[in-house]
Amino acid sequence: MFKHNAIWQHQRSLLGWSQAKYMLALSGLCFSSSLWANTFLSYENTLNKVTAYQQQANTFATQQQIGEARVKQSALWANPNLSISQTGFGSNQDRELDISVSQEIDIFGKRRALKQLSQLEQSQLEITQKIYQVEIELAVEYLWSQVALQQEELKLSQNQLATSQATIDATKLRYRAGSISKLDDDRAMVTHIENQRKTQQIELALTIAKKQLANLWGESASNFTVNFNQTIWPSDTAQFIETSKNNNLYQQNLALLQQQQHAQADYFKVANRPNPTVSLGMTRNQSAGVNGSDNQLMLGVEVPLNIFNRNQYSQQIISAKQTLLDQQKRFYQLQHGVQLETLLSEITGLKQQYDLMNDRQIPLSEEVYQKTLLGFKVGKYSITDVQQASVQLQEQRLNKIQLLKQAWQKSFEAKSLALGVDVNVIRSPDAIMQINQKLWQSTQEISTTVGVE
Template sequence: MFRYFSLFILLAAPLCSATSTAAGLSLFDATQRVLAKNPQTALSNALEAAASGRVVQAGALPNPELSYVLEDFSGDTNRSASDATTTFSLSQQFSLPGKRSARQTLAEGEQALATLDSQAQRLRLIRLTRERYIDAIAAQEKLAASQQNLQLARQTLDVVSARVSAGKVSPIEQSRATVALKSAQRELALQQQWRQLAQRRLAALWGEAKLTESLLDELVLPPTLSELETTNSKTPILQLADSRVQKEQAALRLAQAERVSDFTLMAGMKREAGSREESLLVGVSIPIPLFNRNQGAVLSAKANIAAAEADQALLNQEWRTQRDQLETQRAASFQEAAYLRDDVLRLAREIAEATREGYQAGKFSLLDLLDAQRSLIESQSLYLAARLSFHQSDAALNELLGLAMSAGNTL
């Protein structure tokens, strides 16, 4: 089973995929390959970079404006442009204290959201890779079981045919054994298709059409059910909800600060036509907040805070419910798999073998033999389903808790 460590390993995932050995592909190597090649990684990185750019832009000051005006030339004055009244001015827009810092805080909140969303998406890719990897392993195990069942069906048919030839049983039993063989052949063909599909779904995560390597890990059940411990901080999923509230609070502070309009200071020089006298110009421009006091933006920001807080409470509630459900499912699947492995499956094998020997000795009928074999196949199928359910719930729980896998671990 997996051992997990801090989220730092997830964030420090290499930018290039790990090189698998010629022997095959481990789950860890597959996960590193997905993190490097899946388009979701490029999308998350681009969104983080865009958010970083908005932080830089939020701290930028407005550019000054240079103005040049010509007056009293041409027309009735008959003056040329060189004799006209000229005015040069330089103006700069200023904001009251708090606006620029509010814009920066809002942009930083959006950047934090992008970073947390990127972490959540990487955790989702890890879970998805593990789910498809164990699906491929399960399909491979089902195929191996189908091959064994086909071999067993052939052996059974040989035994029945020998007993029919010896006149010990009715020829109808040979027909029944033949039907069982045909059923095993059909099941084998079906499992071959399912294995191919499962491998293609896994390879599609890193953009390939099919899987060219064998899978190294096996779908084993751990000796004991270990408890999964969360990190000290909240998981990225819960942090996202907290960060949304903080971002909306920053948006409210910015909306409130923008109720006071910016003002513009101007300084320049004016040269009069004719006399060529020069004079200094100083001015200030302040919008009058008569109609627009940014009241709509303030109301919208307050409503967005209420919505974010409600979403935060809802997400926390759903998170706890889902955690309890996954923990229960994980424990139940482990207990069922352990019971099937230690008791049911062992007993089913003993019964099938004893019935087969008893049939050869003439102590049991063919129906008894087929029923014992069918019980063994069903027990194997139930054991595989329980192991699959355990690993699926374990993968989902690790995503929910914000855990990542470490190198060198196997299933």
């Protein structure tokens, strides 16, 4: 028994040394080719780099200028009208010249109501800016997490590659000793080559993910490594949702729409009231054959008669919209809470599976593989047993990374839902470009006229 334990410890130390040499060689290659160890990038550093780069467009300042100009435009008085008319042009005709200036007098607060609408439109621009900031932050975090997940997947793939290398080393010894066939040796080599290919595939995916992340701050370099502060599991999801309860931008947008509809209703009420138009002018009369003229001051008031069009149907439209908006708010709040609860439950279930696999299943499978490999070296087990243990370990490592990816996907769904933004935009490879294009388009679509359309 003591002899068997001694052999087991010796073989295990040799296996560990073999894996250590292999991992050291891999790390040396990575270091020499890309200098990963020299540049570590946290999420905060990444977000700062992206924000500084994206601010070069200066779109927010433009929107602010447009909003302020619209508020000032809404407070302007209506332009006066100048009227000139004359009758009689011959020297033998009586002539009458009328010159007057008319001005509409806003006595019911139409300009004030219009200014209120413009101020609410400026508040809409502020919400648009908040949505932009939130979408940028989530999009950066998503691409940053994809790099981190690819790094973790590469690490697991390298571990599996070291496992297959240990199998190859043991197979070569058995083959040279004549205890297994050349076919068994070739089968082990085929498996090892496939692991090499998968590792290269993951390395390529990692490089592409890094370049996509670097594109966000105007570069294409991939010589950096993202690092987590604590754990690769998205453990901050529940806390993020709790702190975002009062920051749901979709609900803020609905509340602002309600204010705009109330302001529109007030505007239509005052717009329906007849503002008088005051005219001030002079009338000059000159009789035919008379050198002198008679000048008279003219003062008039014109009041529109709102008999047929009193904006009565516009009021009905606004009332119907307000009722629908109230129903929409209640429905969204109900669905919002239920969906968040479902997503958090799903993340909790994935975490339980991940802990079970990471803490118990994979360590046990690694131990089973090492014992099987040791038994194979001493002739107790066949190469099929070793390959079966290796495949089982590989499947569990792949399942581990898949659980991580699922958890991060659900985490971003929950965060996007909590903040009231579209998760499909966040998870798009060109998310930043889409977000910028949407912002630029919305800026260009701001109306140059002020009023209720």
